[in-house]
Amino acid sequence: MTNDPNKPQHKVGGRAAGCVQRVTVHRPSLENNTADAERLIESLKPQLSSRCVSIDFSVLRQLPELLRDSGHLVRCAMLKTDACWQVAGIKGGADPSPMAGLAVDLGTTRVVLQLIDLESGQVLSETAFDNPQLKIAPDILARIHYCEQPRGLRHLQSLIVDGLNDAVARLCAAQELNPTDIFLTAVAGNTAMAHLFMGLDPRWIIREPYIPAVNRPDPVKPAELGLSTNPAGRVIVFPNIGSYFGGDLIAGILCSGLDSRETPAILVDVGTNAEVVVGNRDWLMACAGAAGPALESGVASIGMMAGPGAIDRVTIHLPDRRFELHTIGDQPPRGICGSGVIDLAAQLFLAGMLDIRGKLIPENCGQCLYKDENGIDHLVLVPAEASANGTALTISQPDIDSLIRSKAAMYTILETITASVGMRLEELDKFYIAGTFGSFINPASAIALGMLPDLPLERYEAIGNSSLGGARQVLQSPDGLEKIERIRSRITYLELNVNQEFMNRFSAAKFLPHTDTTRFPSIRLHGDRVRL
Amino acid sequence: MTNDPNKPQHKVGGRAAGCVQRVTVHRPSLENNTADAERLIESLKPQLSSRCVSIDFSVLRQLPELLRDSGHLVRCAMLKTDACWQVAGIKGGADPSPMAGLAVDLGTTRVVLQLIDLESGQVLSETAFDNPQLKIAPDILARIHYCEQPRGLRHLQSLIVDGLNDAVARLCAAQELNPTDIFLTAVAGNTAMAHLFMGLDPRWIIREPYIPAVNRPDPVKPAELGLSTNPAGRVIVFPNIGSYFGGDLIAGILCSGLDSRETPAILVDVGTNAEVVVGNRDWLMACAGAAGPALESGVASIGMMAGPGAIDRVTIHLPDRRFELHTIGDQPPRGICGSGVIDLAAQLFLAGMLDIRGKLIPENCGQCLYKDENGIDHLVLVPAEASANGTALTISQPDIDSLIRSKAAMYTILETITASVGMRLEELDKFYIAGTFGSFINPASAIALGMLPDLPLERYEAIGNSSLGGARQVLQSPDGLEKIERIRSRITYLELNVNQEFMNRFSAAKFLPHTDTTRFPSIRLHGDRVRL
DSSP states (O other), X not given: OOOOTTSOOOOTTOOOOOSEEEEEOOOOOSSSOOOHHHHHHHHHGGGTTTOOEEXXXXXXXXXXXXXXXXXXXXXXXXXEOSSOEEEEEEEETTOOSOOEEEEEEEOSSEEEEEEEETTTOOEEEEXXXXXXXXXXXXXXXXXXXXXXXXXXXXXXXXXXXXXXXXXXXXHHHHTTOOGGGEEEEEEEEOHHHHHHHHTOOOGGGXXXXXXXXXXXXXXXXXXXXXXXXXXXXXXXXXXXXXXXXXXXXXXXXXXXXXXXXXXXXEEEEESSSEEEEEEOSSXXXXXXXXXXXXXXXXXXXTBOOSOTTEEEEEEEETTTTEEEEEEGGGOOOOXXXXXXXXXXXXXXXXXXXXXXXXXXXXXXXXXXXXEOTTSOEEEEEEOGGGSTTSSOEEEEHHHHHHHHHHHHHHHHHHHHHHHHTTOOGGGOSOEEEEHHHHHHOOHHHHHHHTSSOOOOGGGXXXXXXXXXXXXXXXXXXXXXXXXXXXXXXXXXXXXXXXOHHHHHHHHHHTSSSOSOGGGOGGGGTGGGGOOO | OOOOTTSOOOOTXXXXXXXXXXXXXXXXXXXXXXXHHHHHHHHHGGGTTTOOEXXXXXXHHHHHHHHHHTTTEEEEEEEEOSSOEEEXXXXXXTOOSOOEEEEEEEOSSEXXXXXXXXTTOOEEEEEEEEOGGGGTOSSHHHHHHHTTSTTHHHHHXXXXXHHHHXXXXXXXXXXXXXXXXXXXXXXXXXXXXXXXXXXXXXXXXXXXXXXXXXXXXXXXXHHHHTOOSOTTOEEEEOOOSBTTBXXXXXXXXXXXXXXXXXXXXXXXXXXXXXXXXXXXXXXXXXXXXXXXXXXXXXXXXXXXOSOTTEEEEEEEETTTTEEEEXXXXXXXXXXXXXXXXXXXXXXXXXXXXXOTTSOBOHHHHXXXXXXXXXXXXXXXXXXXXXSTTSSXXXXXXXXXXXXXXXXXXXXXXXXXXXXXXXXXXXXXXXXXXXXXXXXXXXXXXXXXXXXXXXXXXXXXXXXXXXXXHHHHHHHHSTTHHHXXXXXXXXXXXXXXXXXXXXXXXXXXXXXXXXXXXXXXXXXXXGGGGOOO
């Protein structure tokens, strides 16, 4: 599984056609003396399936001079909304400077931006920065409470907008562009972040009955938000379907191409929650559940986000059960990231060092295992002398128990949402995994643990930062806005009721890989190293 | 003929229904947890023939707090565009302050404003000011040339916008309102004035092939123009059909109701040019011709605009041919305005003091007539001792010749445009006369001269400032914008070719009332004072 953030990977259903129309405007004459704006519209219409076309006022102001200076050959940045095509920027046809777009993954902790050539759809450059709102509060709930202070919302909004303007200045300088070369911006973030970015009061999002100010924001002019991009342009903020399912997930669906597939597939995004969507071009069923922390970085005292020195791959060589650890950047080990933990647990299980309840088997762990003062089992992964900071890296039985609960929750969520549409997990033709987690995880290990279903490995696909990818895709095809609204309107949100049936499924999934081993036939194929 | 600027007179085809929708927004619940904006839209849709509804971003920002503070009962200022209903302002349902609109007649020399209650359609107050661009140049052509100077256009735009903001401040202060209580503004002006107001380069309007920047401007946000009205609101600038037929005339058509009549009627607006439109709800034919100056104030050395001391009505009592003069404001006479000149000429003709060629008949003029040093006949209307400034007020034969040419041009234009649609003037059911000229003219006199056709007097109607009236009407019904676009799109512009046929008609119309006296049967009815 690989992913290249510089290449749009999922173009199913949407050519990367760009949002720029080149057009030769009819020259005026005594016979055709309609105004400049109307001749531009008439000249564009044959390229636009003749819907209504509206010209931004800033474009209108430039039009008479630009048409005459450019010999009536111009490029227009176009946005197709529900109601109308909008001309949201114009340049001369021979002007060599690109018309750029800006894709933004507006994360609670990290913000990632890509500069796009709107004409070719190519990524020009990428940058990222920590969300400056972190200095007010790391978690979104505290930020929403901060908005109840006088000017609190304005402060949070200006922090993120200033951060974006700084990043835009850097991105543009590196490409010898000006921020006013950016005509369209697409921003994908969770519902609360989108509100903070737009300066919309988020306080009702966190209070029953959990009401956002808006589900489907209209494209906004940059000046309304304080952005330094071209004033004729538009900012597309991804829609949400409520406080619990934000624009970042809708962007993820677009990025995966789930919404344009004929056969059903599934998309999993693991963050604080596991967000799951099953569907195809006709229907989409979504849910979210707490399964994430242990999977992303929360497991164990030695857990860390994927980064230099994180153990991300583990192999246990039989017959001597020798550990082979891989770290990111091949640095001395500092901790273990989510994919490393999953690899580790799977290898322990396959090597016969964990039983089907997920308990360490002392006789198979040998001298790596020790009991602490409380009688709790610890397994030494890296002895003190080999670690980056001189402390042994160990994983405890409670760490493993926590992982088992997370993997069981994940499998139960997958099983429940699939069952809710009358399907079995094996019927899913494709399994997209978004986010950092998806980029590093080894699906074979997750299958061995019974966290992910036992599908052929080629059905798994990591799609990287799908929030950013979706934002980029909106800028890569003229009907991007229609696509995200089509996605939004077709999502059915499944409220996960933790009822007896859910608990039964959860209990069964707490075994390795599952009480029903017939669901995981391939594990025996990997079992040349193991005797269960 | 009377007209009251405070009363919408022509409501044919458009109830004065207002542009404000009162709506009770569905309260949120766990069962209906769509966002505030979407619940507002859903609650509005049944009142709006369920088209797309878009909410201005400034409204969106206020929405969460306003909905909860107002118990979910709100008033929305609505604008119906081609593509969408726009919510361009919001207030609480119980808030006693009005949602106001601003109608503007954007004249080259004079600007007239009315403040409207958008809910009831009632006029709240009116004011006027001289166009501050006059200090740059009195005529529009010189102003357009001024735009070629650096920052010339910006300067002209800021002059008119500052003037409007000052007038708005005065209007609002008098009503104890704030400029931000104004949500919709409608501006009717000629094509060049509309460009200068919007800051659009007008230079191509005056150069062959005479191209405006725009024919149909989309509604603009006030901030784009520098207006002090509510930032959520919109400014509607009337469309034009070219450099020669501006939004003021389209407003005039709307004001007259011509466009919603079943039977054909005619509208005449006399300014620098005579602008004429014939039509009904199915078709509209327009033309313009030079007939105006002599009719408005340009005739004679003693000509003046209608104002205090202007002779506006003249009666000649037979048998002694005694003059009875009426002046505006019953002031001592200072000059004669257009309607006075027409009255005078008609009375002279009916009293046998002018022949059918429009020449003064010395034997019937008596001692009022004298020849100057060049042998030119002059008729004394007011002796020096009775005039306001101690100089005799006289009218010369060349003054009368000039009037005759103007009246002939006017009649020829009316005849030509009517003939172009295969009609005779007598078939026109209604004859609307716009502007100051229309408010003062006595149609009977104009008929006696053969300037206007010999229709029953009740068919003539003065509609006053029809540019202002049309701007007001746009704010008095929710489909105002659609109506003006329907008008614009149905206008056929007739290029008046001064060909042989036109010249033949013109020659015939240079007689009093016409070479073909059968066209003016009623003149003999007034003829109890006259022997032709």
